[in-house]
Amino acid sequence: MRPDVALQALRERRRSLVWWALGVAALVLLTVAFYPSIRDDTAINEYVKDLPESLRGLFAGGELDIASPTGYLNSQIYALMAPLVFLVFAIGAGAGAVAGEEERGTLDFLLAHPLRRRDYAVQRFLALAALVAALSAVLLATTWLGSLAVELEIGFGRVLAATVSVGLLAVLFGTLALAAGSVRSGRAQAIAVAAGVAVAAWLLDGLGQAVDFLEPWRPLSPYYQAIGRNPLREGALWSSWTLLAAATAVLAVMAALGLERRDLRQ
Amino acid sequence: MAIPAIETAGLTKFYGAQRGIEDLDLRVEQGEVFGYLGPNGAGKTTTIRLLLDLIRPTRGRASIAGHDVNAASVEARRLTGYLPGELKPPAQSTAAGFLAHLGRLRGGVERTAVEELAARLDLDLGRRIGDLSKGNKQKVGVIAAFMHDPEVLILDEPTTGLDPIRQEDVLDLVRERAAAGRTVFLSSHELDQVEHVAGRVGIVREGRLVAVESIAELKERAIRKVEVRLAGSADGIERLRDVPGVESFAREGDVVRLEVHGSMDALVKELATVPVQTLTSEPPELDEIFLSYYGRDHAA
Numbered sequence: 001m002r003p004d005v006a007l008q009a010l011r012e013r014r015r016s017l018v019w020w021a022l023g024v025a026a027l028v029l030l031t032v033a034f035y036p037s038i039r040d041d042t043a044i045n046e047y048v049k050d051l052p053e054s055l056r057g058l059f060a061g062g063e064l065d066i067a068s069p070t071g072y073l074n075s076q077i078y079a080l081m082a083p084l085v086f087l088v089f090a091i092g093a094g095a096g097a098v099a100g101e102e103e104r105g106t107l108d109f110l111l112a113h114p115l116r117r118r119d120y121a122v123q124r125f126l127a128l129a130a131l132v133a134a135l136s137a138v139l140l141a142t143t144w145l146g147s148l149a150v151e152l153e154i155g156f157g158r159v160l161a162a163t164v165s166v167g168l169l170a171v172l173f174g175t176l177a178l179a180a181g182s183v184r185s186g187r188a189q190a191i192a193v194a195a196g197v198a199v200a201a202w203l204l205d206g207l208g209q210a211v212d213f214l215e216p217w218r219p220l221s222p223y224y225q226a227i228g229r230n231p232l233r234e235g236a237l238w239s240s241w242t243l244l245a246a247a248t249a250v251l252a253v254m255a256a257l258g259l260e261r262r263d264l265r266q
Numbered sequence: 267m268a269i270p271a272i273e274t275a276g277l278t279k280f281y282g283a284q285r286g287i288e289d290l291d292l293r294v295e296q297g298e299v300f301g302y303l304g305p306n307g308a309g310k311t312t313t314i315r316l317l318l319d320l321i322r323p324t325r326g327r328a329s330i331a332g333h334d335v336n337a338a339s340v341e342a343r344r345l346t347g348y349l350p351g352e353l354k355p356p357a358q359s360t361a362a363g364f365l366a367h368l369g370r371l372r373g374g375v376e377r378t379a380v381e382e383l384a385a386r387l388d389l390d391l392g393r394r395i396g397d398l399s400k401g402n403k404q405k406v407g408v409i410a411a412f413m414h415d416p417e418v419l420i421l422d423e424p425t426t427g428l429d430p431i432r433q434e435d436v437l438d439l440v441r442e443r444a445a446a447g448r449t450v451f452l453s454s455h456e457l458d459q460v461e462h463v464a465g466r467v468g469i470v471r472e473g474r475l476v477a478v479e480s481i482a483e484l485k486e487r488a489i490r491k492v493e494v495r496l497a498g499s500a501d502g503i504e505r506l507r508d509v510p511g512v513e514s515f516a517r518e519g520d521v522v523r524l525e526v527h528g529s530m531d532a533l534v535k536e537l538a539t540v541p542v543q544t545l546t547s548e549p550p551e552l553d554e555i556f557l558s559y560y561g562r563d564h565a566a
Contacts, residue, residue: 105354
């Protein structure tokens with residue numbers, strides 16, 4: 001199998017990737033630039049401590065000390081903003097790869113060429129993973145360089161671990177959107193499925209920190225596995241990453257089989 | 267016996283309860299130009315999409331050059347060139363970039379082949395597809411279908427959206443490939459679009475193949491509407507009624523409307539004896555051909 005479909009997908013997304021990269025870089029650098037102004041501000045921690053635990057879980061990564069380097073980066077970037085941006089990017093790309101091409105009427109003609117449908121789906125998955133990897137590299141580089149510039153002390157290994165987590169989470173939900181659009185046509189529906197599951201996963205992880213009866217279910221949330229376990233503090237999360245990668249692989253296979261067996265829309 | 271270029275057996279596709287095509291048995295020989303005629307919605311595009319494995323049959327099977335279109339779909343499509351009725355290529359690519367991508371999917375296509383076709387069709391390959399007119403987008407599709415010189419060309423309404431000169435270019439291409447032994451399967455809702463290139467035609471109507479005929483036989487059966495505007499007194503115009511081939515005759519003042527079956531030779535010779543202001547003849551409508559084929563009572 002020659003990677004023509006994957007390469008073409010990357011070519012077509014090249015320009016949009018540049019804009020997303022600029023957006024991520026701006027978000028990270030602006031956020032990091034504010035760190036010196038709150039580093040010595042103890043009042044802000046008092047404020048955070050007064051928040052209900054569930055809100056802190058949902059919106060601040062459960063951090064109590066957001067003036068610390070880890071607490072700041074986690075609560076301001078890695079716990080919510082970066083996953084949010086990455087998920088929007090990946091779900092859009094995943095839903096566009098099959099369902100979007102089908103709605104624009106381009107998939108039909110492409111698959112009238114000597115190209116296996118499952119190869120098409122797998123190559124679009126690989127292109128999605130490559131796009132997210134590129135965006136992850138931007139997140140990693142800007143966070144690390146920004147941190148150096150404002151003397152926000154955090155190890156490179158831990159920034160790398162948190163970035164890997166965000167990337168894997170995005171690829172998982174992007175692949176879910178790809179699979180949803182492959183099994184049944186409809187771009188809006190594919191986005192809705194992936195976004196719905198992502199929000200549920202985020203709620204389960206965030207609320208699970210505060211609500212007793214949800215707590216035992218937290219590990220079921222991909223959000224917990226990637227973000228809730230706090231890779232920024234804990235470093236590499238090999239077991240969680242393996243789980244996320246395995247779930248992604250299952251969805252990629254579903255996408256390939258789903259596209260293989262159904263009728264295409266004109 | 268040689269392997270047919272296209273063969274279907276009991277090929278049937280239902281969309282839920284709606285019939286796309288039913289029990290299609292078709293055999294198109296290698297080197298043949300086969301016209302596939304029918305009104306819009308008759309099942310032509312459904313048939314073509316089944317042949318390309320874009321949709322799956324409810325029952326029955328089809329093969330291209332002996333390759334089953336489902337079980338050996340990649341092999342079947344490798345031998346095929348396809349032009350959809352309305353091509354929607356990606357807007358952001360250039361024509362050249364898109365065609366290069368399609369060429370790579372086919373394992374590489376000579377760039378000169380693309381350039382020659384573009385020159386013949388007068389298409390600027392460097393332009394962004396999104397900026398092209400509908401007709402120019404269609405040219406991109408024509409190039410994509412012909413550039414690898416496929417064994418079997420499947421063209422769905424290939425001349426729609428093209429101006430008459432370009433339509434003729436495409437039909438010339440069809441003739442050339444046919445002369446080189448390629449097979450062409452050409453769908454259209456108008457007989458006039460295929461009659462000068464096709465040897466045989468199949469007529470589909472409401473999901474069923476109702477006739478397969480040579481073009482010559484079909485034309486013999488065709489009924490043309492003729493309108494004659496008389497220039498002066500037309501004594502004895504009534505005798506047109508009895509000219510061989512004239513099926514019906516109606517007169518309103520200076521205007522005479524006729525329906526003519528088969529050759530118009532006898533009518534034209536008879537008209538030479540009366541003063542004629544204008545003479546117009548409409549191309550036969552497919553439905554009319556169908557009616558003539560089955561008789562009015564049967565079809566109604």
